[in-house]
Amino acid sequence: MKREPLLLLLGPVAFLAALFVLPVAQVLVLAFDGGDGGPGLAQFARLFADAYHPLVAWRTIRLALLTTLATAALGIPLAYVMHRSGGWVRAALTVVIVLPLMTSVVIRTFGWLVILGRGGLLARMLEPLDLVGRNFSLMHTEAGIVIAMTQVLLPFMALTVLAAISRVDRSLEEAARTMGAGLWQTLRLVVLPLARPGIVSGSLLVFALAASSFVTPMLVGGVRLPVLAGAVYQQVTGTLDWPFAAAQATLLLVLALLVILPYARLGRARGA
Amino acid sequence: MVGGTPPVARVLAAALCVVVALFMLVPLAVVVASSFSASEFLVFPPRGWSLRWYAEIFSSRAYVDAAWFSLRLATVVTLLSVALGAAAAIAITRHAVPGSEALTGFFLSPLVVPTILLGVGLLMASSRLAGGPGFWTLVAGHVVVTLPYVVRTVAAVLARADRSVEEAARTMGAPWWRRYWHVVLPQARPGIAAGAFFAFNVSFDEAVVALFLRAPGTETLPLLIYSKLEFSPDPSVAAAATLMILMTALLMVALDRAIGLEKVAA
Amino acid sequence: MAELRVDGLSKRFGAAVALDGVDLAIRDGAFVALLGPSGCGKTTFLRLLAGLEAPSAGTIRIGGVDVTRLPPERRGLGMMFQSYALFPHMTVAGNLRFPLRMRALGDRAAQEAKVREALRLVRLEGLEERHPRQLSGGQQQRVALARALVADPPVLLLDEPLSNLDAQLRKDMQVELMELHRKIGLTTILVTHDQDEALSLADFVVLMRAGRIEQAGPPREIYARPATAFAARFLGAANLVPVVVRGDLAEVEGAGHVPVEAAQDGPRQLVLRQEDLALRDATRAGEASLPARVVAIAFHGPGLRVVVEAGPHRLDVLAPPDLALRPGDAALLCWQPGKALLL
Numbered sequence: 001m002k003r004e005p006l007l008l009l010l011g012p013v014a015f016l017a018a019l020f021v022l023p024v025a026q027v028l029v030l031a032f033d034g035g036d037g038g039p040g041l042a043q044f045a046r047l048f049a050d051a052y053h054p055l056v057a058w059r060t061i062r063l064a065l066l067t068t069l070a071t072a073a074l075g076i077p078l079a080y081v082m083h084r085s086g087g088w089v090r091a092a093l094t095v096v097i098v099l100p101l102m103t104s105v106v107i108r109t110f111g112w113l114v115i116l117g118r119g120g121l122l123a124r125m126l127e128p129l130d131l132v133g134r135n136f137s138l139m140h141t142e143a144g145i146v147i148a149m150t151q152v153l154l155p156f157m158a159l160t161v162l163a164a165i166s167r168v169d170r171s172l173e174e175a176a177r178t179m180g181a182g183l184w185q186t187l188r189l190v191v192l193p194l195a196r197p198g199i200v201s202g203s204l205l206v207f208a209l210a211a212s213s214f215v216t217p218m219l220v221g222g223v224r225l226p227v228l229a230g231a232v233y234q235q236v237t238g239t240l241d242w243p244f245a246a247a248q249a250t251l252l253l254v255l256a257l258l259v260i261l262p263y264a265r266l267g268r269a270r271g272a
Numbered sequence: 273m274v275g276g277t278p279p280v281a282r283v284l285a286a287a288l289c290v291v292v293a294l295f296m297l298v299p300l301a302v303v304v305a306s307s308f309s310a311s312e313f314l315v316f317p318p319r320g321w322s323l324r325w326y327a328e329i330f331s332s333r334a335y336v337d338a339a340w341f342s343l344r345l346a347t348v349v350t351l352l353s354v355a356l357g358a359a360a361a362i363a364i365t366r367h368a369v370p371g372s373e374a375l376t377g378f379f380l381s382p383l384v385v386p387t388i389l390l391g392v393g394l395l396m397a398s399s400r401l402a403g404g405p406g407f408w409t410l411v412a413g414h415v416v417v418t419l420p421y422v423v424r425t426v427a428a429v430l431a432r433a434d435r436s437v438e439e440a441a442r443t444m445g446a447p448w449w450r451r452y453w454h455v456v457l458p459q460a461r462p463g464i465a466a467g468a469f470f471a472f473n474v475s476f477d478e479a480v481v482a483l484f485l486r487a488p489g490t491e492t493l494p495l496l497i498y499s500k501l502e503f504s505p506d507p508s509v510a511a512a513a514t515l516m517i518l519m520t521a522l523l524m525v526a527l528d529r530a531i532g533l534e535k536v537a538a
Numbered sequence: 539m540a541e542l543r544v545d546g547l548s549k550r551f552g553a554a555v556a557l558d559g560v561d562l563a564i565r566d567g568a569f570v571a572l573l574g575p576s577g578c579g580k581t582t583f584l585r586l587l588a589g590l591e592a593p594s595a596g597t598i599r600i601g602g603v604d605v606t607r608l609p610p611e612r613r614g615l616g617m618m619f620q621s622y623a624l625f626p627h628m629t630v631a632g633n634l635r636f637p638l639r640m641r642a643l644g645d646r647a648a649q650e651a652k653v654r655e656a657l658r659l660v661r662l663e664g665l666e667e668r669h670p671r672q673l674s675g676g677q678q679q680r681v682a683l684a685r686a687l688v689a690d691p692p693v694l695l696l697d698e699p700l701s702n703l704d705a706q707l708r709k710d711m712q713v714e715l716m717e718l719h720r721k722i723g724l725t726t727i728l729v730t731h732d733q734d735e736a737l738s739l740a741d742f743v744v745l746m747r748a749g750r751i752e753q754a755g756p757p758r759e760i761y762a763r764p765a766t767a768f769a770a771r772f773l774g775a776a777n778l779v780p781v782v783v784r785g786d787l788a789e790v791e792g793a794g795h796v797p798v799e800a801a802q803d804g805p806r807q808l809v810l811r812q813e814d815l816a817l818r819d820a821t822r823a824g825e826a827s828l829p830a831r832v833v834a835i836a837f838h839g840p841g842l843r844v845v846v847e848a849g850p851h852r853l854d855v856l857a858p859p860d861l862a863l864r865p866g867d868a869a870l871l872c873w874q875p876g877k878a879l880l881l
Contacts, residue, residue, distance in 0.1 A: 005367035012360040023393025104477030111299025175623035180640030212386030
């Protein structure tokens with residue numbers, strides 16, 4: 001009955017090949033447009049030709065790194081707490097972190113605009129405490145972008161790490177306790193080292209998503225703090241410099257793949 | 273679990289839970305609260321309470337058109353995505369296809385590629401082949417984005433379902449369409465329902481591909497919200513966003529009714 | 539080395555009672571087996587001793603010290619888990635050093651010496667740098683044992699340590715455990731569902747059922763004198779025959795009368811162990827007997843398991859391999875009245 005799977009696969013494979021692989025491949029090809037009719041790295045060279053573009057790339061990487069650190073700082077302890085709590089606490093926390101994922105990133109970022117802006121929630125809370133001035137706003141700041149992206153991407157870190165921690169046999173923790181290790185020692189010497197593959201996967205995932213993020217940095221950061229994705233958009237719709245846009249998009253892809261590939265390999269090594 | 277968790281740890285854990293819950297939910301709460309603001313400015317807390325912005329969006333051409341468009345788009349995308357995704361999942365889980373791991377990777381690959389790339393690629397392709405992007409380009413883009421979700425949920429359900437029921441149907445002489453109607457599709461139903469939910473939701477919420485493929489007559493609701501936020505935010509945006517949140521919540525309730533919310537792998 | 543004492547220990551999980559007011563005193567140096575079917579509370583008991591669960595009521599004293607409120611890391615016990623719980627990310631030496639590091643026992647050199655000593659004790663010298671996944675099941679088990687012993691705990695807790703081993707390895711390890719206990723004389727508490735294991739290893743067996751102690755005592759004693767039908771059935775394969783006692787005779791309904799040791803009149807259970815029964819065509823001096831008919835014969839390695847019927851009652855008999863009887867044959871079921879027990 002070998003015909004059946006082929007028939008089933010025909011549609012989806014053809015669809016993805018034509019409407020995903022080809023368009024993306026086209027962009028990659030365009031990125032290597034040497035400008036003189038042949039292939040070359042001319043477009044990529046332009047990335048370093050002035051002070052502006054390397055800055056954009058560096059900002060993208062920096063913000064992605066900070067977001068990864070922030071999601072790790074919150075997400076790893078959260079994952080452990082979820083792992084140790086039973087019943088309704090764990091279910092409630094799962095809902096709390098998954099629910100926002102079901103809404104558009106535009107809406108979630110919108111919320112941050114209201115919180116971080118002038119006269120927003122944050123300002124209103126900090127003003128009476130005399131911690132900030134009257135025009136305090138985290139809008140159009142890198143800090144604001146990181147905060148918003150952390151909220152958007154925290155679920156990915158938490159759930160990935162939770163899956164890894166759940167695979168650590170409980171009796172290992174118990175054995176450590178019977179051997180004299182307190183809670184913090186057990187976490188440091190047993191749980192975390194064994195959950196490390198999950199922590200690495202989660203970090204890579206968040207980094208890749210943060211680096212290719214568009215809506216949140218655009219809305220929170222504005223045009224004065226562009227990131228790679230925003231620069232691509234400007235090129236494509238504004239200056240209509242498609243080869244250059246393609247080069248930047250390729251750079252984004254490379255960044256995303258560089259981190260995702262070891263993640264995929266780690267996943268398979270662990271039998272995920 | 274283990275007796276003797278130090279109270280310090282318990283307190284810290286509780287505090288962390290509260291902080292995370294607030295951190296995750298306050299942005300959404302703020303949007304909902306802002307939609308009831310009486311004034312024209314997006315400040316917090318809102319000055320006065322009113323439903324005027326809801327009235328405004330229901331009578332606004334731009335909002336209504338965008339909402340309708342998003343609905344139509346999401347429906348078409350869901351139908352296509354489910355058809356293609358379920359077929360792929362059935363092929364991979366129920367038939368010993370050589371290289372099924374690679375195949376699965378292929379179908380999940382759109383998750384890995386930044387949507388920017390897809391947007392640029394489709395924009396370029398449609399400009400060259402069709403004079404510019406349109407409704408169907410957008411459908412194509414969204415199907416690509418949502419297909420992995422459908423494949424994943426249907427494959428997960430089918431992998432756990434009893435294969436031998438289908439095999440029994442075969443040995444009893446059932447032709448392929450009977451087999452699908454009576455065995456395969458019912459077995460895949462929870463996966464298809466979950467996949468459809470994700471496809472619809474993701475398509476409705478999607479903003480990046482929609483932005484790149486924006487053309488006259490193809491403005492989605494998230495896109496409208498995005499544009500307004502960029503230039504002229506007022507609480508009508510909050511009202512529209514709140515309704516979107518409400519729609520998602522209703523969809524989740526419907527999904528729960530249909531199959532029970534054991535959706536795990538997100 | 540320490541004695542252990544438990545008073546009124548109870549543990550509830552929600553509405554379910556896992557342990558119901560258990561009192562037990564274990565003398566220093568004893569090898570105690572907690573025996574019982576699954577769900578009887580033996581593992582819960584062990585975990586309470588270790589501090590991995592907190593009791594709902596009762597106290598635990600080790601070496602005279604009340605440890606009930608102490609967390610597991612402060613009790614200083616040695617515990618071996620059913621799954622071994624070896625740290626996969628550490629070498630054998632790393633695993634063994636762990637309790638020494640946690641309790642800050644000695645400097646690095648002293649710790650290394652103890653690690654070597656512990657490995658020598660379980661006959662695994664030379665495997666310090668291996669990782670657990672490179673070891674066989676039997677080796678992993680010995681490392682787990684060594685790890686429980688390396689910090690010289692006052693009490694050793696073993697949670698079904700041999701259940702993951704195949705039969706031969708199991709027997710070997712049982713002998714090793716006995717040897718170890720003889721050499722070190724550590725107070726040891728072993729949880730097992732295997733009555734053979736409990737009877738052969740321990741010098742004190744605690745039989746548990748439904749969260750309570752059914753019977754406790756030296757193996758020979760509780761085997762020879764089970765106090766309840768449950769104990770009789772759990773320890774060794776026993777036949778229980780309902781009888782009515784009058785004076786020094788017991789009437790076996792539908793089968794006949796047999797002499798019994800003097801006991802109270804009335805309905806009782808007669809306990810006859812398989813190995814105490816014989817099938818003959820004539821009784822020997824002093825024996826009690828009942829007429830019986832052979833129903834089935836099954837080969838059983840060291841002998842034959844024969845099912846007979848005496849009246850309406852079915853009994854299992856362990857017979858020598860040269861038994862000349864066939865299914866359907868009649869014979870006399872014989873036993874020494876002193877070996878039978880009345881419950």
